Amino acid sequence: MILADTSIIIGYLKGASGLPYKKFDDILENNIPFGISNVMYQEVLQGAKTEKEFNQLKEYLQTITFYDVREGMRSYEEAALKYVKCRKAGITIRSSIDLIIVQTAIENNLYLLHNDNDFINISKVIKELKLYK
Numbered sequence: 001m002i003l004a005d006t007s008i009i010i011g012y013l014k015g016a017s018g019l020p021y022k023k024f025d026d027i028l029e030n031n032i033p034f035g036i037s038n039v040m041y042q043e044v045l046q047g048a049k050t051e052k053e054f055n056q057l058k059e060y061l062q063t064i065t066f067y068d069v070r071e072g073m074r075s076y077e078e079a080a081l082k083y084v085k086c087r088k089a090g091i092t093i094r095s096s097i098d099l100i101i102v103q104t105a106i107e108n109n110l111y112l113l114h115n116d117n118d119f120i121n122i123s124k125v126i127k128e129l130k131l132y133k
Helices: 006-013 019-029 038-046 051-059 073-088 098-109 117-125
Strands: 002-004 035-036 065-068 109-112
Touching: 002 019, 002 098, 006 019, 006 038, 019 109, 035 038, 035 098, 038 051, 038 065, 038 098, 073 098, 073 117, 098 109, 098 117
Parallel strands: 002 035, 002 109, 035 065
Antiparallel strands: none
């Protein structure tokens, strides 16, 4: 199972090209199960330029499987600890949401498909994170 990051969903919908989007094409063409997280849902929706676009995105996204952290407050503590570990290793993560996405992927045993260098940097420290190759 794959967790498709916001960077993939937004780029794909805008017609972006490159290897990450080719991988997403392959996922769609081969009916490989994928989903998004609740925070990704919000990120994609807030990028809408109009209410009409917002409603179209909402309708499409609601056809996709949703994943969330599984351990409530403990999950957020773990995400924060991952930030601390990355910072200790000399890596500063720009978005706390990325760490919640990482935690969601780990807790749901998902491979993360992304187009965001922060995830590559996080994976250097957080070995449980499985990036989709």
